[in-house]
Amino acid sequence: MGKILFYISTFLFFGFTIFSEDTRLLEREVTVKAENERLDDFLNRLSQEIGGVFSYSPSAIDISQRITGEFNDKSCREILEEVFQGKIRYKQKGNYIILSPAPPSDKEITVSGYLVDENSGERIRNATVYDPITLKSSTTDEFGFFEIAVKNPTKENLELIINQERYTDTLLIDQKQSSFKRFFLKRETAETLTKPMKDFLQWAKESIGVKNSKNVKDTLARKFQFSIVPFVGTNQKLSGSVVNDYSINLFGGYSAGTNKLELGGLFNLDRGQVSGAQLAGLVNQVGGSVKGVQLAGLANVNLDSLSGFQGAGLTNFTLRGIRGVQASPLLNVSGGNMDGFQASALINYTHKNAKGVQAGILGNISGGYVEGFQFGLFNYADSVNGASIGLLSFVRKGYHTLEIGADEIYPINIGLRTGTRGFYNILSAGIRPEKADSITWSFGYGIGTSPRLGKKTYLNFELNTSQMNKGNVLTTNLINRAYLGLDYQLAKGVAIYGGPSFNIRIFDSSYNDHPETFGYFTPRVFGRKTFESTNLGQEIWWGFRAGIRFF
Known part of the structure; x- marks a missing residue:
């Protein structure tokens, strides 16, 4: 029983100690x-009221x-301020409040107090109080308390700026001695809905520096700043509100903007505009516009x-x-229009219109029109005034046709054209029904262009290769x-086409079971050759193509 009481009393003792701290x-x-x-008697009574102990040297x-x-x-803080009139400093350590003499007022004074809502009487937390000259700043805690130390005070009044999302004010402080008081602020009548930060600083949104950046609406300016990491530098905790010429x-670093040059070993973060040059070892992030060079x-x-x-x-x-x-x-991404040049080994993306050149090895995407060129394996655009050149290009308001036709090899050919009339891609397939066990068929790819000759007439010039099996x-x-022919529009969405073709067959000469090249029509073949070093053969002939197109 004694051990149990001992454990309980020990638990309560430590619990009380932790609670007190x-x-x-x-x-x-x-x-x-x-x-x-007497002062010592008064402090003893006050310590009993607050549940703590005052520690001082008599x-x-x-x-x-x-x-x-x-x-x-x-x-307790306000009572001590009234009793000592700013001549004593105090701080809490555990369950103790340590009292010590303040420095002489000619060397340092302390401005402190509570920020209080004038109407509700509630303390104002997370407000920024700063000196616009020295950039010394303090952010109110959960009790609305702030404290700023001023070294070598002058005879002039000290001006402190207060900013919070719903409050703005200016304090004029007499620098002759330390002062403490409650400052009553009036909430701004025209409140604005604050948006969440658009960047990846969410990890720091509760830090004092970022709170200062949200609170301080004024833009401060400096010719030069140096920082080690955000808020640890010459602009201190107000760096997010300062625009620098050189950074x-x-x-x-973290700043409101840069006018001329910014260099970062790892990263640069700017809330506003950057002009000139910005260079970082890893990442640059800018909340405003960029005018100049960014690397x-x-x-x-x-x-x-x-x-x-x-x-x-x-x-x-x-x-x-x-x-x-x-x-x-x-990857290159433009969320608006692009006027210039996008170059990437993989993908370029422009959300709206692209004027100029998009060159991406894998592909290019433009959500609006393209006035210029796209070069890539795959291209997409809403419309094109120029050309989309690649393995496969799709232009939503471009040239799309499905054709059914015949040539000297296959009685049935199907082709799909997509792109623009200036440059389009062709996916093709052909089939020749036969009585044999295996049918002869092909698949192919090509490119082409189709300039207008008349109101309903177009010229077709196409290059195509297909595998015959x-x-x-x-x-x-x-x-x-190689095909050169005419396209005549019979009606909207319907056209007929036809024209001659020049053909070169390249085949494996060591293989003896190739299908017959011609099944129902045999043109004159010339230029037969065999290249023994590569086991390849060659045949050349003139042919034709004709059919009907839809869409």
Whole structure:
């Protein structure tokens, strides 16, 4: 039984200790009265009221001074300020409040207090209080308390700016001595709906520096700044509200913008506009527009527009339009219009209109019209005034036809054309029904152009290659064709076509079971050759094509 009581008492003791340490003794509100009472006696009574212990040296504090006053529903901090008139500093450590003399007022003063809503009486948390000259700043805590130390005070009044999402004010402080008071602020009548930050700083949204950036609406300016990491530098915790001409970031920095040059060992983060040049070892992110050159080892991310050059080791992203050049090996993205040049080893994407050139080895995408050229294996656009050149291009408002026709080899040919009349891709297939066990068939790919000759007449010039097979695909048997013909529109969505073709067959001469090239019509074949070094054979002839097209 004794052991159980011991464990319970130990648990309660440590629990009380932890609770006491977690509780802000200085913020406990109490009601006490004193009439000509010695300071040490008054502090003993006050310590009992707040549940803590005052620690001080009797030689440093005049404990014999007399205290007279009535303190109703005031925090311990406010009571100490009224008693000592700013001549004593205090801080909580565990369950103790340590009192020590303040520095002489000619060397340093402290401005502190509570920010309180004028109407509701509620304390205002997460407000930024700063000196616009020295950029010294403080952010109010959960009790609305702030504190700023001013070294070497002058005779002039100190101006402090207060900013919070719903409050803005200016304080004029007498610098002759330290001061503490409650500052009552009036909420702005025209409240604005604040949007969440559009960038990847969500990890730091509760930090003091980012709160300052949200609170401080004024734009501060500096010629030069140096930082090690965000908020650790010459602009201190107000760096997110300062626009710099020159900015050097050892590892990374965070600012309101840059006018001329910004260098970052790893990253640069700018809330606003960047002009000139911005270079980072890994990432640049800009919340405003970029005018100039932006280079990054991995990625550039702009949440507005770009006018200039953007180059990255992996990807470039601009939320709005670009006027200039984007170059990267992986991906270029323009969320608006593109006027210039996009070059990527993989994909270029423009959400709206593209004017200029998109060159991506894998592909290019434009959500609007393209005025210029697309070069890539796969291309997509809404409409094109120019050409989309690649393995397969699809233009939503472009040239799309399905044809059924015949030539000297196959009585049935089916072809799909997609792209623009300036340049289109052709997917084709042919079949020759036979009585044999295996049918003769082919599949092929080609490119073509179709300029207008008259109101209903178009010229077709096409290059096509197809693999001719009997049953399975077993060996090389290519029919390479150049076609020049006419396309006449009978009605909307219906046309007939026809014209001559020049054909070269390249086949495996060591294989003896090729299908017969011609089944129902045999043209004159010339230019038969065999290349023994490569086991390839050649045949040349003139042929024809004709049929009907839809769409």
